[in-house]
Amino acid sequence: MASFGLLELVVLFISLALSLAIVVPFSGVLVRYRANFNPKGLRLDEEGNTAPPTGPVVKSYFAMFQRVYRIEGWPGLYKGIMPSALTTLVVTLFVLLAFDPTKPRRHSKYAAPEAGILGTFFYSVLMLVVSLPATILTYRAVTTPVKLGYFDPMRALRVLLTPTERRRPWILYLTPGLMPAEILHVLVIILFLGPSRRWLLPALTEPNAGVGEISMTKLAFYTIVAIVCTAILTPLEVITTRLVIQRNHASAEYNSVQQEVDGDAEEYEQYGDEEDVIGLREEGDPYLGLADCAKRIIDEEGVMTLSRAWWLTLFGIWANAFV
Structure with missing residues (x-):
């Protein structure tokens, strides 16, 4: 187990704070962009009438x-910073304390520690299980129009989670299609991106490696692999975003206000007096799984919705190949 001095901890906190200050606004906008529900044609409401x-x-x-x-405004750009900060801190301390700091292990959305396929898979699934509830809270905090206090966690939980989810928090892991989508994402990273990076860009896996040692031919092949993986990962990330913000109720046919009566229908101050930043799908008509979510997105909004911000996914893959 690693030991750290006061100076190292101070430097760690400062670096985490700076990275969050930069990353949170951009990641929050990405979540909103992919979560925005904008059907391309008329739909039927609950009474069978056409709705615009x-x-x-x-x-x-x-x-x-x-x-x-x-x-x-600026407060909106920093929505979700508290769960993001807590998650980043906990995961960082876990990695530093559980593993030898002299042998750094890469872990990010598009990279995982190199410990063999099975070892990397189990490590990634463990990190997924640990971080998924915080991811759900972060995405919902970003997409809710309600103003949440930075230091009022109980009120935030009442807004972001249904009473059903608060009584049975494990139901978050049973959100239809969410875990399959996340595990597929992990498998693409482990089975394709990781081996491709080690095979095509071996110089980058060595400490103190120079950029001049990289073969341009192999770099071109890695670029092709990155593009193919982007075509797979981007739809999964759009689908995951939709499933993460989909709240779980005891009965799917009821929306939050109709069903949950122990505080979920309270009035809260919201951003914007007359205009919401994004449109959200009706809770009374949820996605029923991974395939159902993909099909409904294509049918209701068009196939290009699944490619929203694909270039950010490609950039993330590329950035993680060189760090």
Whole structure:
């Protein structure tokens, strides 16, 4: 087990704070952009009548960034920073304390420690199980129009979780399609990106390796692999975003206000007086699983919805190949 001095801990906290200050606004906008529900045609409401398309039409990541800033301002850009900070701190301390700090282990959304396929898989699944509840809270905090206090966790939990989820928190892991989507994401990283990086860019796996040692031919092949993986991972990330913010109720046919009567229908102060940043799908008509979510997104919003912000996924894959 590693031991750390006061100076090392101070440096760690400062570096984490700086990284969160930079990353949180951009990641929050990404969540909103992929979560925004904007059907391409008329839909039927619960009574069988035609309903017009709902949700703002936001055609790019940068347009969503401008929309968030216009409606919610800087506080809106930093929504979700508290669960993000706690998750980052806990995961970082766990990795530092559980493993030898002289042999750093890479762990991020597009990279995992190199410990063999099975070892890497079990490690990644463990990190997924540990971090999934915090991810759910973060995504929901980002997409809710309610103003949440930074230091009022009980109130935030009442807003972000249904009474059913608060009584049975393990139901978060049973959100239809969520765990399969996350595990598929992990498998793509482990079975394709990891081996490709070690085989095509072996110089990057060695400490103190120089960029000049990289073969341009192999770098081109890795780029092709990264593009193919982007085509697989981006739809999974869009689907995961939709499933993460889909709340669980005791009965799927009831929405939150109708069913949950012990505080879930309380009035809360919201951002924006008349305009929501994004449109959300009706809770009374949830996605029923991974395949159902993909099919409904294609049918209701078009296949291009599954490729939202694909270039950020490609950039993330590339960035993690060189760190």
